[in-house]
Amino acid sequence: MRHIIIKTGLIFGLVAVCFFPIRIMAGSINSPQAAEASCNFEGQFKELASTQESNNFDYLASLMAELRIRKNLLRGVLDCSIAEAESLRASLAALKPNAPDMEFLRNRFYERIGETKDYYQVQQSRINDLGIQGTKDVAKNIKEWRLNQYASLVDGSTQLIIWTKNQELFQAAQKRFHDIEQTVRFFNLVDNTEMKELLTKAAESLYKAQSANEAAKEALKRFDASENSLGLIKDSLEALSETYQIFFDLSKAINPHP
Amino acid sequence: MDLIKLLQKLKAIKADPDYARMSRDQLLGLSNERTGLFRATWQFILHSLQFGSALALATILIMLIVGGFAAWKSVSHVKLGSLNLSSLQVEAEAIDVQIQLTNIVYNQPEGLETTQQTAITPKILKAKEQTKSMSLKPVSSSSAPTITIDEALDRLSE
Amino acid sequence: MLDGENKLIEMAIRGEASAFGSLYDYYQPKIYRFVFVKVSRREEAEDLTHQVFVNAWLNIKNYREMGFPLGSWLYQIARNQVIDYYRTRKKESSLEEMDSEYFAVRNDSEYAFDADLEMARVKGAVQKLKPEQQDIIILRFVEDLSPKEIAEVIGKSEGAVKLIQHRALNQLRKLLLK
Numbered sequence: 261m262r263h264i265i266i267k268t269g270l271i272f273g274l275v276a277v278c279f280f281p282i283r284i285m286a287g288s289i290n291s292p293q294a295a296e297a298s299c300n301f302e303g304q305f306k307e308l309a310s311t312q313e314s315n316n317f318d319y320l321a322s323l324m325a326e327l328r329i330r331k332n333l334l335r336g337v338l339d340c341s342i343a344e345a346e347s348l349r350a351s352l353a354a355l356k357p358n359a360p361d362m363e364f365l366r367n368r369f370y371e372r373i374g375e376t377k378d379y380y381q382v383q384q385s386r387i388n389d390l391g392i393q394g395t396k397d398v399a400k401n402i403k404e405w406r407l408n409q410y411a412s413l414v415d416g417s418t419q420l421i422i423w424t425k426n427q428e429l430f431q432a433a434q435k436r437f438h439d440i441e442q443t444v445r446f447f448n449l450v451d452n453t454e455m456k457e458l459l460t461k462a463a464e465s466l467y468k469a470q471s472a473n474e475a476a477k478e479a480l481k482r483f484d485a486s487e488n489s490l491g492l493i494k495d496s497l498e499a500l501s502e503t504y505q506i507f508f509d510l511s512k513a514i515n516p517h518p
Numbered sequence: 519m520d521l522i523k524l525l526q527k528l529k530a531i532k533a534d535p536d537y538a539r540m541s542r543d544q545l546l547g548l549s550n551e552r553t554g555l556f557r558a559t560w561q562f563i564l565h566s567l568q569f570g571s572a573l574a575l576a577t578i579l580i581m582l583i584v585g586g587f588a589a590w591k592s593v594s595h596v597k598l599g600s601l602n603l604s605s606l607q608v609e610a611e612a613i614d615v616q617i618q619l620t621n622i623v624y625n626q627p628e629g630l631e632t633t634q635q636t637a638i639t640p641k642i643l644k645a646k647e648q649t650k651s652m653s654l655k656p657v658s659s660s661s662a663p664t665i666t667i668d669e670a671l672d673r674l675s676e
Numbered sequence: 677m678l679d680g681e682n683k684l685i686e687m688a689i690r691g692e693a694s695a696f697g698s699l700y701d702y703y704q705p706k707i708y709r710f711v712f713v714k715v716s717r718r719e720e721a722e723d724l725t726h727q728v729f730v731n732a733w734l735n736i737k738n739y740r741e742m743g744f745p746l747g748s749w750l751y752q753i754a755r756n757q758v759i760d761y762y763r764t765r766k767k768e769s770s771l772e773e774m775d776s777e778y779f780a781v782r783n784d785s786e787y788a789f790d791a792d793l794e795m796a797r798v799k800g801a802v803q804k805l806k807p808e809q810q811d812i813i814i815l816r817f818v819e820d821l822s823p824k825e826i827a828e829v830i831g832k833s834e835g836a837v838k839l840i841q842h843r844a845l846n847q848l849r850k851l852l853l854k
Contacts, residue, residue: 521845521848521849521852521853522817524794524798524852524853525798525802525813525817525818525848526817526818527791527794527795527798528709528713528795528798528799528802528814528818529709529818530791530795531708531709531712531713531795532705532708532709533704533705533708533712533721533722533725534718534722537722538704538708541704541722541725541726541729542697542700542701542704544726545693545696545697545700545726545729545730545733546693546694546696546697546700547693
């Protein structure tokens with residue numbers, strides 16, 4: 261339950277990160293603000309609470325008011341859920357997977373999340389005929405469906421989005437290493453002990469990062485527990501970050517007075 | 519679907535055949551002596567590590583050799599641009615942002631029930647944006663939902 | 677139980693490796709499955725399973741026929757290995773401990789998105805149970821042990837096993853069947 265609550269914000273956060281300038285994502289993506297606009301329930305819950313607490317002597321009118329508010333809330337929640345799913349689909353659609361197997365995985369997540377829209381629409385079609393208890397039962401069922409069915413799709417999609425975005429960083433690092441190597445050779449510094457050590461360290465660090473990246477990919481394809489996949493993704497990024505530290509050291513060693 | 523049928527899907531779990539073969543060979547290649555088997559267990563683990571290290575050294579050699587050959591071919595194009603600090607900085611910061619994002623997803627805090635969590639997440643990204651002067655599309659905290667979908671469903675089901 | 681198991685055990689006790697090999701071939705998939713559902717990570721399941729059989733081979737002379745199959749003894753060893761694993765495991769993954777098998781690429785022709793997602797969902801739900809509930813669910817419905825055999829593995833009465841099983845199934849129904 262907690263991780264679904266968190267994921268809603270993360271999905272909007274991920275879409276926001278889509279606009280990061282280093283070509284991580286391209287193309288038009290639904291504005292997170294638009295999605296969030298339909299998801300403000302505070303006012304309606306306050307109204308519901310007020311209706312339930314009011315000392316209205318007309319009990320039937322009170323019940324009718326409560327039912328109306330509940331139905332509107334349920335419609336709003338379902339609209340918001342559909343927007344959330346669309347937002348996630350948009351993030352998936354904008355990905356540029358660098359391999360057929362990851363493209364396959366992206367497409368399947370995209371399709372499955374599309375199917376969740378059908379589920380929500382079926383629930384929406386039932387709302388008109390519901391009584392108060394009916395609205396409670398439907399809300400409970402949707403909540404449990406999201407926990408048991410939807411959560412795993414969100415988890416997998418989120419991890420895939422993060423992993424795919426990382427591939428540009430790996431390509432940039434690979435190119436950077438190649439360019440630095442050429443520079444070292446150009447200035448005849450290959451036999452310099454410090455250079456040799458730094459280059460070796462950089463190569464080892466980059467290899468470590470790429471190995472973890474590859475392991476993360478396989479963990480994603482196996483649908484490993486998210487702590488495993490994300491742990492590997494984290495390891496790969498941290499190793500990449502260490503590689504860049506070495507690049508900085510190389511830069512200072514080659515050109516101490518930039 | 520029936521719960522028992524769902525559980526029985528787990529019967530499909532199988533070990534990797536190469537691992538099973540390696541494990542079996544290690545176990546059976548030895549006598550039933552304590553020291554021999556402990557040595558075998560360590561050998562089993564070390565064998566795996568050695569393969570990784572040999573591969574690392576081979577990769578480094580290949581990279582250095584190929585890099586050297588390419589340098590001969592394109593020596594005129596080599597510039598100090600590869601060491602441009604500001605572009606290195608931008609790339610390094612991009613990695614940091616990804617690490618932050620992964621940490622947010624990875625380290626879901628325990629015990630946090632309410633809407634504060636979803637409001638915090640965009641704030642972290644926004645703070646990152648401000649400190650690093652990057653042009654992330656701002657996610658204002660006022661537009662973040664204060665009651666999440668699942669909290670709303672929870673309250674509606676009561 | 678394996679056909680001729682008692683004979684194979686006697687031979688293994690005498691130090692005949694090929695006899696233990698036959699026992700390994702029969703029980704390794706079961707022990708691996710049991711361990712893998714509980715720890716989830718393939719590499720650790722492989723190491724733990726290997727250790728189970730190392731311990732069994734080391735201590736085969738101490739095994740005594742107690743009216744239940746060798747498998748129950750192996751499951752007991754496996755349970756203890758997993759308990760020790762959770763006691764000592766580190767949160768961060770360590771790249772240095774990974775071997776080449778970890779990077780083996782899946783055969784895409786066998787790749788079945790929905791089946792794998794479903795299995796991950798079931799595994800995830802089982803892992804949310806208490807350790808004892810996990811053991812009983814896996815041994816009963818994945819490994820097809822009887823309540824009596826399970827009772828001997830986990831050291832409880834048959835009645836207790838049935839009660840824990842009932843609660844575990846109720847919990848799983850809530851997690852999976854919506």
